[in-house]
Amino acid sequence: MSSSAGIIIIGDEILSGRTKDTNINWIATELNKIGIKLKEARVIEDEKEIIINTVLEFSNKFTYVFTSGGIGPTHDDITTESIAAAFKVDLEKNKIAMNLLKKHYEKSNIDFNQARQKMAIIPKGSFLIDNPVSVAPGFNIKNVYVFAGVPKIMQSMFHSISSKLEGGIIVKSKTITCDIGEGKIAGDLSQIEKQFLNMKIGSYPYFNPQSFGTSIVIRSEKIEDIDLATEKLIKIIKKYGGQFKILI
Amino acid sequence: MSSSAGIIIIGDEILSGRTKDTNINWIATELNKIGIKLKEARVIEDEKEIIINTVLEFSNKFTYVFTSGGIGPTHDDITTESIAAAFKVDLEKNKIAMNLLKKHYEKSNIDFNQARQKMAIIPKGSFLIDNPVSVAPGFNIKNVYVFAGVPKIMQSMFHSISSKLEGGIIVKSKTITCDIGEGKIAGDLSQIEKQFLNMKIGSYPYFNPQSFGTSIVIRSEKIEDIDLATEKLIKIIKKYGGQFKILI
Incomplete structure (x- = not known):
């Protein structure tokens, strides 16, 4: 039995044509290398109900789900709260994430304000995903891996978890x-x-x-x-x- | 009320990472120009059941549906038969398409064999969509526009129907x-x-x-x-x- 995967790209900026998605092809290629079959990719709007429904559908259908986009500090970043709602878990200010971000901003002499602290809020029971590029972590809950949308950050996040994915026979x-x-x-x-x-x-x-x-x-x-x-x-x-x- | 749209990209070659999709971004940009809101884009496998279900879901949800891929002459091109099955209509050898293709291949001194004749088979009641690049037409049935996957051909097909689309207020x-x-x-x-x-x-x-x-x-x-x-x-x-x- 080979592992399967689905990709969810969350972002109005892709659907308006403003931004060209490159994450689908990049993840597809990486999955192919380790024998995980990508079965579907979706680009969806920044809408809470749509994110919830898509994440639940994919989580049930596929071995692994990867999302990209919507975990930044601004008001239009609603991926984290939507995923918490999908799995009916509370959000919490993650201590490890808070410490990482605090140190990062102190070192760069940047104010660690409320908007930036939002990036340390993670659904309870999630595992953090390292972000060597810009520190603010992604997270993993159940079979869902939540990545940033910026390609370089998304790629570094994928690499920090890819050794944990169970591949299959490589086609x-x-x-x-x-x-x-x-x-x-x-x-x-x-x-x-x-x-x-x-x-x-x-x-x-x-x-x-x-x-x-x-x-x-x-x-x-x-x-x-x-x-x-x-x-x-x-x-x-x-x-x-x-x-x-x-x-x- | 603004018009909405969904894009369905049909192709294993996109999901395996072999081919980079550029059609989503291209169509998204064109729709944006004419005030049609792209609400979702999906990349799906060359699997009949999946094509049927996705086309029906999109046809119900959105004002316009655009598909790309899977209408060529080979055995892995199953979009046309799947869409006929979705709307429960028969396939027929379309006379206009047959004539166009016949002339095209005669002129190029290429055998108009059975595989190539497959490209003239269209769901009954569809409207043909011009293909100025390589002749084999796309088609429109209900609110679904079926395009080729090759970007240049897809683009020419889109332009040949875009004046018929009802745009909304341009954002x-x-x-x-x-x-x-x-x-x-x-x-x-x-x-x-x-x-x-x-x-x-x-x-x-x-x-x-x-x-x-x-x-x-x-x-x-x-x-x-x-x-x-x-x-x-x-x-x-x-x-x-x-x-x-x-x-x-």
């Missing part, structure tokens, strides 16, 4: 690009896929001013199967008189 | 960046926001090796309110001895 893949249209080899790809157990062959057309063609991604837990399928594929590409490149 | 915005930490002005932002009806002030910290600060986005339907709020904000930034820049 390997090989990408072959060729100068043959997707429509020409569609039938052949389907035929090859059927010859192997748990293999997925995806095909992605590409176009550019000079040329067009197809990128074919063969995915399986067994590298031997991928190699065999690649051989079959190359024969077909050659049959059509095409050129190919094998990428990793 | 305007102004972005002010300053070299003051988010935590310092958090309380002030909340105070300003409360003084206006239907105003949203978002704040987004930025960090780079040379400096840190906050980008503040003031959003409202009334440009006069935005201007007034900007004045108040600038006073506060100056009070803290900060520097600022007003972006559009």
Whole structure:
């Protein structure tokens, strides 16, 4: 049984188009490396009810849930209180977080005001997630990992907990690009896929001013199967008189 | 009453991290321009049941639904059949689409084989969506607009239908960046926001090796309110001895 995951991106700034999300792709890539299957990613509004419902749905559906965004000091940062409400636990000023933040702001000679103290308020029973970039921690409650939205901070938080995640069998893949249209080899790809157990062959057309063609991604837990399928594929590409490149 | 929208990105290749989605941000930006509020975006697997359920949920929740991905000629392209199943309508070989594709492939001297003919199969009662890039059309059924996944094609499809979308009041915005930490002005932002009806002030910290600060986005339907709020904000930034820049 492989572990599954869902990502929840919380932020009106993504939905308005102002900010380009890069966290989905970054987390997806990291999960893939450790054999956890990302099943769904959602971008949702900064609305308490929506956050509560989405977190509960994901927490029930997936092994791991990762949220990003909405844990800063300002009034529009409502992720923490929404997650506490979702799991019906109280919020508390976390002593460790308070100490970390107090020291950090004292050292930088910045006023540790009420808004900043908000970042030490965490749902009871949560585990803190280190933030080596800007100190204010994320937290983990049940199977939900709550990260900041700023990519550098989110990435450092993910790395500080990733060794605790239970990965599964790592799905390997090989990408072959060729100068043959997707429509020409569609039938052949389907035929090859059927010859192997748990293999997925995806095909992605590409176009550019000079040329067009197809990128074919063969995915399986067994590298031997991928190699065999690649051989079959190359024969077909050659049959059509095409050129190919094998990428990793 | 403003129109709402949801985006469904269909594709294992996004969830595996192999491909970076750019369609959410692109559509979000276009919708924002015409006053349609994007309420949610989801990335889901190439799985029929999941596509059916998500399309039905979105079709009920939002004024407009946009899907991208999974309408090509290969075996992993199952969006069209899933959407027909969602709305309980039959699939049919669309005559107009067949003619368009036939001509296109004849002209290019490419075999119009069974896989390619699959791209002319459309749920009954749908309206075709032009594809000036690679001919194979998208389609519109009820409030759902089904686009290709390749960004250039998706964009051309969106533009060919966007004049039919009913926009609402356009939410305007102004972005002010300053070299003051988010935590310092958090309380002030909340105070300003409360003084206006239907105003949203978002704040987004930025960090780079040379400096840190906050980008503040003031959003409202009334440009006069935005201007007034900007004045108040600038006073506060100056009070803290900060520097600022007003972006559009």
